[in-house]
Amino acid sequence: MSIADWTEADLGVPGRVLTVVRAPDPVLSAPSPLVDPADPEVVQLAADLVATMRVSPGCVGLAACQVGVAAHVFAVDVSRHPKTRTTHGTFVLCNAEVVEATRKEKGREGCMSVPDLTGDVKRATRLTVRGLLPGSGEELTVETDAFEARALQHEIDHCAGFLFLDRVAGAHAVFPRQTYL
Amino acid sequence: MEPVSLIAVTVIGHDRPGIIADATAGLAGLGLNLEDSTMTLLRGHFAMMLICSGDRSPGEVEEALAPLTADGRLQVSAAAVPDEDAADVLGRRPYVLTVHGGDRPGIVSAVTRVVAAAGGNITDLTTRLAGDLYVAVAEVDLPGDADADAVAGQLRDAGARLGVGVTLRPQETDVL
Numbered sequence: 450m451s452i453a454d455w456t457e458a459d460l461g462v463p464g465r466v467l468t469v470v471r472a473p474d475p476v477l478s479a480p481s482p483l484v485d486p487a488d489p490e491v492v493q494l495a496a497d498l499v500a501t502m503r504v505s506p507g508c509v510g511l512a513a514c515q516v517g518v519a520a521h522v523f524a525v526d527v528s529r530h531p532k533t534r535t536t537h538g539t540f541v542l543c544n545a546e547v548v549e550a551t552r553k554e555k556g557r558e559g560c561m562s563v564p565d566l567t568g569d570v571k572r573a574t575r576l577t578v579r580g581l582l583p584g585s586g587e588e589l590t591v592e593t594d595a596f597e598a599r600a601l602q603h604e605i606d607h608c609a610g611f612l613f614l615d616r617v618a619g620a621h622a623v624f625p626r627q628t629y630l
Numbered sequence: 631m632e633p634v635s636l637i638a639v640t641v642i643g644h645d646r647p648g649i650i651a652d653a654t655a656g657l658a659g660l661g662l663n664l665e666d667s668t669m670t671l672l673r674g675h676f677a678m679m680l681i682c683s684g685d686r687s688p689g690e691v692e693e694a695l696a697p698l699t700a701d702g703r704l705q706v707s708a709a710a711v712p713d714e715d716a717a718d719v720l721g722r723r724p725y726v727l728t729v730h731g732g733d734r735p736g737i738v739s740a741v742t743r744v745v746a747a748a749g750g751n752i753t754d755l756t757t758r759l760a761g762d763l764y765v766a767v768a769e770v771d772l773p774g775d776a777d778a779d780a781v782a783g784q785l786r787d788a789g790a791r792l793g794v795g796v797t798l799r800p801q802e803t804d805v806l
């Protein structure tokens with residue numbers, strides 16, 4: 450199937466909203482083990498990640514370790530973000546890996562697990578990712594660009610135990626998050 | 631007192647609009663040239679360091695900047711410094727080091743000790759405490775013959791002993 454046609458309804462289970470953990474929780478700094486995409490627990494986790502992402506303002510992606518679960522799974526949805534060019538809507542990938550990454554550009558990133566800081570990170574703006582759909586286990590290749598590429602690299606980093614802080618461009622590339630009301 | 635050619639000035643204390651305008655006007659009034667400067671807010675405190683040049687004494691600089699300290703909430707100091715040769719960076723390679731974890735004493739000293747033992751020189755450092763999260767990002771020049779992977783491993787080990795994550799990666803520079 451095309452990943453753009455996928456919706457969380459395909460999971461067949463309702464998602465629950467989970468609590469997002471924050472650094473320095475150690476679950477965020479350890480690599481997450483690969484999963485069996487057909488495992489009912491993984492399917493439930495996929496639904497929970499989507500549900501939690503949906504209720505979190507401005508959240509465009511969420512990895513399992515961010516809800517305290519060490520599992521190589523993440524959800525992404527950049528469709529409503531202004532920096533998005535290509536978008537595949539809402540989707541969840543298990544055991545995803547970067548196949549090809551080119552044309553790096555610097556951009557400002559934040560993270561729900563690091564709510565008080567942002568940072569400038571260079572990421573590929575042309576990206577090919579391969580991963581498995583939760584449930585069916587179907588292998589999919591996602592080719593994308595711009596902001597969806599950035600979100601995917603950020604989430605795949607989470608699954609490897611890295612935060613955007615581990616990728617910032619230099620000593621002057623970390624900023625307190627400012628809230629101007 | 632002999633006039634000096636380079637003066638280091640620090641201004642630190644309560645932040646308000648106009649500190650930089652006032653300080654640089656004071657220096658310009660003495661005919662001093664601003665060379666390198668850096669300014670940031672540290673826990674909300676104004677903090678500026680700069681090097682200026684010209685034939686003036688540190689005492690004259692402090693006197694010119696005295697109005698800044700009038701309300702007792704800003705401290706200004708000036709000191710003569712020698713001319714430094716640019717660091718010999720030939721053959722050295724730039725890296726970025728990130729440390730993040732729970733706040734506890736000794737994180738920065740333990741990690742920077744590993745860098746120093748490898749002959750690495752820290753050229754820039756920012757640390758932030760955000761809630762319970764402590765973050766340090768350093769720019770590090772390693773000697774050309776240093777084994778960066780081995781240094782990264784030693785840094786990870788030092789981090790593991792402190793319960794913090796440490797990453798070392800090459801700094802990417804684009805010349806456009």
Ligand SMILES: [Zn+2]
Nearest residue numbers: 559560561562
């Ligand atoms: Zn994140």
